[in-house]
Amino acid sequence: MWVMDAATEARVPQKLTAKGQATRARILEHAAELIYTKGVHATNNEQLRRAAGVSGSQLNHYFPTKESLVLAVIEWQAERVLTFHRSERFTHFDSLDSLREWAGYYIAYERSYQEGCSLGSLASEIIKTDLDVRTELANAFEQWRDIFRDGLERMQKSGRISNDADPTRLAYLLLSAFQGGMLLAQVARDIAPLKNALQAAIDHVQTFAMPPAAGVHEDVD
Amino acid sequence: MWVMDAATEARVPQKLTAKGQATRARILEHAAELIYTKGVHATNNEQLRRAAGVSGSQLNHYFPTKESLVLAVIEWQAERVLTFHRSERFTHFDSLDSLREWAGYYIAYERSYQEGCSLGSLASEIIKTDLDVRTELANAFEQWRDIFRDGLERMQKSGRISNDADPTRLAYLLLSAFQGGMLLAQVARDIAPLKNALQAAIDHVQTFAMPPAAGVHEDVD
Numbered sequence: 001m002w003v004m005d006a007a008t009e010a011r012v013p014q015k016l017t018a019k020g021q022a023t024r025a026r027i028l029e030h031a032a033e034l035i036y037t038k039g040v041h042a043t044n045n046e047q048l049r050r051a052a053g054v055s056g057s058q059l060n061h062y063f064p065t066k067e068s069l070v071l072a073v074i075e076w077q078a079e080r081v082l083t084f085h086r087s088e089r090f091t092h093f094d095s096l097d098s099l100r101e102w103a104g105y106y107i108a109y110e111r112s113y114q115e116g117c118s119l120g121s122l123a124s125e126i127i128k129t130d131l132d133v134r135t136e137l138a139n140a141f142e143q144w145r146d147i148f149r150d151g152l153e154r155m156q157k158s159g160r161i162s163n164d165a166d167p168t169r170l171a172y173l174l175l176s177a178f179q180g181g182m183l184l185a186q187v188a189r190d191i192a193p194l195k196n197a198l199q200a201a202i203d204h205v206q207t208f209a210m211p212p213a214a215g216v217h218e219d220v221d
Numbered sequence: 222m223w224v225m226d227a228a229t230e231a232r233v234p235q236k237l238t239a240k241g242q243a244t245r246a247r248i249l250e251h252a253a254e255l256i257y258t259k260g261v262h263a264t265n266n267e268q269l270r271r272a273a274g275v276s277g278s279q280l281n282h283y284f285p286t287k288e289s290l291v292l293a294v295i296e297w298q299a300e301r302v303l304t305f306h307r308s309e310r311f312t313h314f315d316s317l318d319s320l321r322e323w324a325g326y327y328i329a330y331e332r333s334y335q336e337g338c339s340l341g342s343l344a345s346e347i348i349k350t351d352l353d354v355r356t357e358l359a360n361a362f363e364q365w366r367d368i369f370r371d372g373l374e375r376m377q378k379s380g381r382i383s384n385d386a387d388p389t390r391l392a393y394l395l396l397s398a399f400q401g402g403m404l405l406a407q408v409a410r411d412i413a414p415l416k417n418a419l420q421a422a423i424d425h426v427q428t429f430a431m432p433p434a435a436g437v438h439e440d441v442d
Contacts, residue, residue: 039349041262116348120404124345127337127407128260137408145414169417169424172405173398176418180401181393183341186348187358193366196390197397203390204425 024062027052031063032073036118040070040125067131074133077118078140085147093151095160096206099174103198106178112194113185119144120179121186145171152205165208177201245283248273252284253294257339261291261346288352295354298339299361306368314372316381317427320395324419327399333415334406340365341400342407366392373426386429398422 016024030052034043049059063069090098106112115121123137145168152167177197184193237245251273255264270280284290311319327333336342344358366389373388398418405414 037349042350120401121345121349123408124342124404125349127404128258128342128346129263134408134410138410141405141408141414166421169421172402172414172417173421173425176401176405176414177394177397177422178401179404180341180397180399183345183348183400183404184362184393184397187344187355187362189355189359193362193393193397196393200387200390200394200422200425201398204394204421204428207425207428 020062023054023058027054027059027062028069028072028076031069032076032118035070035073035122036077036115040122040129067133070126070131071133071136074119074122074136074140077122078136078143081117081119082140082143082147085144092154093148094154094158096155096202096209098151099202099205103195103202106182107191107195107198112182113189113191116186117179117182120182124183141175145175148174159210161205161208162210165205170205170208173201173204174198241283244275244279248275248280248283249293249297252290253297253339256291256294256343257298257336261343261350288354291347291352292354292357295340295343295357295361298343299357299364302338302340303361303364303368306365313375314369315375315379317376317423317430319372320423320426324416324423327403328412328416328419333403334410334412337407338400338403341403345404362396366396369395380431382426382429383431386426391426391429394422394425395419 027048031043031048034047034051045056045059049056052059063072085102086092090102093099093102119137119140123141126133127137148171149167152161152165152170155161156163156165156167177200178194181194181197184197185191248269252264252269255268255272266277266280270277273280284293306323307313311323314320314323340358340361344362347354348358369392370388373382373386373391376382377384377386377388398421399415402415402418405418406412
């Protein structure tokens with residue numbers, strides 16, 4: 001019943017009408033917002049029906065179980081965060097400047113320390129539950145890591161960072177510093193932990209920076 | 222009713238008898254284990270009574286509300302993790318070797334990627350709930366950060382790392398890489414994210430290492 005859409009939209013059931021898809025999207029958007037601000041456990045059908053302006057039978061039609069709703073919210077949040085990271089703003093993370101631009105965005109983003117990462121906080125909350133959504137979460141985080149890794153590999157190929165750098169290791173550092181810094185910032189209600197962690201992680205990437213004079217390394221790989 | 226004990230034990234009510242304290246400790250230990258493995262929301266009174274072998278009225282006597290129980294579990298887990306980090310094994314993090322020893326412990330620890338950090342996973346799960354426990358969590362993470370920061374300052378004073386290093390920033394990097402790496406490892410059910418993140422974070426501290434020949438800097442501060 002569910003099909004993967006090659007575009008950047010979350011999966012939607014194929015047989016829905018345009019109106020049906022719009023209703024489903026509205027429910028999903030409100031569910032994502034409620035879950036982001038209050039958590040999965042505190043989000044119930046009644047709140048969601050009221051927020052999205054739908055009836056109980058409509059809600060049940062599009063999302064027959066809480067698991068199906070949470071799964072759709074994961075896909076929705078994953079698409080949002082991956083699409084944002086792939087946006088032109090960050091030029092596919094092909095330079096240290098783009099990494100600093102990225103960190104600056106989240107450091108300045110008010111909801112960072114109020115509600116954390118939309119995907120990470122969701123993952124943390126549901127990873128111990130019975131909801132069968134781990135594969136979808138793991139897949140989303142792998143794609144996220146790959147965005148950084150691909151960028152770092154591009155930096156190596158263009159001679160911006162040394163071949164001594166390990167793109168996989170650095171990608172995990174960036175993503176972990178982001179997730180851990182977000183958690184600490186939420187707990188502290190202060191952006192300082194995230195700011196320090198991201199700056200230090202990018203400082204580390206910078207230790208591999210090559211002087212511009214060194215030019216392009218064609219012998220990479 | 223609650224008093225801070227200067228020792229490494231979690232706070233216990235002063236007026237409990239030795240037997241009462243033992244019962245309370247047994248409940249707490251089982252609550253911590255249940256919450257660590259199943260999460261706060263999935264842990265209910267009945268499971269806890271059965272696991273700890275206590276009656277409902279006993280449970281209610283020691284922990285009249287879920288909030289009081291969760292608060293006590295936070296304190297218990299915080300004391301455990303802080304005491305572990307302060308143990309002689311890590312020599313107060315006065316060297317790069319002690320940081321590598323620390324990372325090695327968690328990389329080899331099976332429960333790392335099964336259940337995550339005992340404190341971090343608890344924090345993630347309850348940070349969005351109505352439970353009024355944020356101050357206790359924030360305090361625990363601040364103490365944890367200070368253990369790393371103090372160690373890094375000690376490394377600077379002994380001339381092991383350069384004065385160019387920012388101990389606060391590096392401490393946040395270490396703690397964030399740990400928390401974020403743990404989350405990613407749990408989601409992936411694979412230790413690789415944690416391993417890579419911690420190695421990269423410590424690699425970064427190592428970029429500030431001074432050659433032994435440089436000797437002790439007496440002019441620090």
